[in-house]
Amino acid sequence: MLIAQISDLHIRPRGELAYGVSETNLFAERAIHALLRLNPQPDCVLVTGDVTDCGLDEEYAIAAELLSRLPCPVYAVPGNHDRREAFRRAFGAAGYLPASGPLNFTAWCGAVRIVGLDSLVPGASHGELSPDTLEWLNDALADHPGAPTLVMLHHPPFETGIGHMDKARLFAGANALERIVAAHPQVRRVLCGHVHRSIQQVFGGTLCQIAPSVGHQVMLDLHEDAASCFMLEPPEFLLHRVDHGRVVTHTAKVDRAPGPFPFILPREYPGEKRHAAPDMDDYVER
Numbered sequence: 001m002l003i004a005q006i007s008d009l010h011i012r013p014r015g016e017l018a019y020g021v022s023e024t025n026l027f028a029e030r031a032i033h034a035l036l037r038l039n040p041q042p043d044c045v046l047v048t049g050d051v052t053d054c055g056l057d058e059e060y061a062i063a064a065e066l067l068s069r070l071p072c073p074v075y076a077v078p079g080n081h082d083r084r085e086a087f088r089r090a091f092g093a094a095g096y097l098p099a100s101g102p103l104n105f106t107a108w109c110g111a112v113r114i115v116g117l118d119s120l121v122p123g124a125s126h127g128e129l130s131p132d133t134l135e136w137l138n139d140a141l142a143d144h145p146g147a148p149t150l151v152m153l154h155h156p157p158f159e160t161g162i163g164h165m166d167k168a169r170l171f172a173g174a175n176a177l178e179r180i181v182a183a184h185p186q187v188r189r190v191l192c193g194h195v196h197r198s199i200q201q202v203f204g205g206t207l208c209q210i211a212p213s214v215g216h217q218v219m220l221d222l223h224e225d226a227a228s229c230f231m232l233e234p235p236e237f238l239l240h241r242v243d244h245g246r247v248v249t250h251t252a253k254v255d256r257a258p259g260p261f262p263f264i265l266p267r268e269y270p271g272e273k274r275h276a277a278p279d280m281d282d283y284v285e286r
């Protein structure tokens with residue numbers, strides 16, 4: 001099973017740039033092309049929030065059209081730049097979002113369970129998980145203790161060291177989330193966005209993983225008073241490969257790079273000895 005994770009598209013109305021600089025719509029379109037080029041193709045795509053920049057219906061219409069180009073199911077949670085009811089209007093037809101209340105959901109990608117959490121606080125940059133959402137999560141995880149599970153939410157529940165982003169992380173509910181995740185060892189990842197960089201921390205006995213953005217990246221500045229700035233570093237996304245319940249995560253570039261070049265020499269190096277490849281069955285235990 002192959003599950004792609006894209007994050008922080010920040011779609012703008014047509015012709016407008018995010019912060020006057022970032023061509024987020026073009027970046028998002030490139031990300032869709034990168035996903036369509038993958039071989040093998042992902043079985044589903046997760047979007048960890050900030051789908052739009054301002055939560056406008058016009059922005060959601062563009063996002064929905066872009067995501068509809070993917071041939072596989074797409075599951076998204078809202079970020080602080082999204083607006084809950086506009087998000088529901090845009091993606092409600094896909095059938096996985098509840099008709100009212102927080103945008104929490106469960107879905108299956110083959111034998112892998114996806115649990116989406118709504119950490120959006122209207123009008124705020126930081127995130128929260130309400131007591132009701134935490135109770136819902138605990139019940140949802142208790143329903144299928146044997147299914148390898150990916151929990152996704154926008155706001156990371158830990159500090160990254162980038163001061164201005166840490167002031168906007170998940171606050172209320174973060175400790176309870178860690179306790180719930182620790183009590184359900186089938187959770188293989190807690191997947192977030194929001195920080196626009198690839199960052200990981202062990203959390204509740206599993207790996208909590210922040211995806212880079214498919215658009216602009218937050219500047220790597222590990223100061224408490226870090227300026228709120230972004231960089232046009234190469235856009236990236238994550239690929240989670242699930243095999244026998246274990247998850248291996250790759251970071252992939254959106255843009256094409258020169259290559260591929262085969263690891264074959266035009267002629268042998270002088271004196272080089274070739275060794276036969278080991279038989280992997282001697283090393284792999286399942």
Ligand SMILES: [Fe+2]
Pocket residue numbers: 008010049050079081194195196
């Ligand atoms: Fe974002």
Ligand SMILES: [Fe+2]
Pocket residue numbers: 050079080081154193194195
């Ligand atoms: Fe965000």
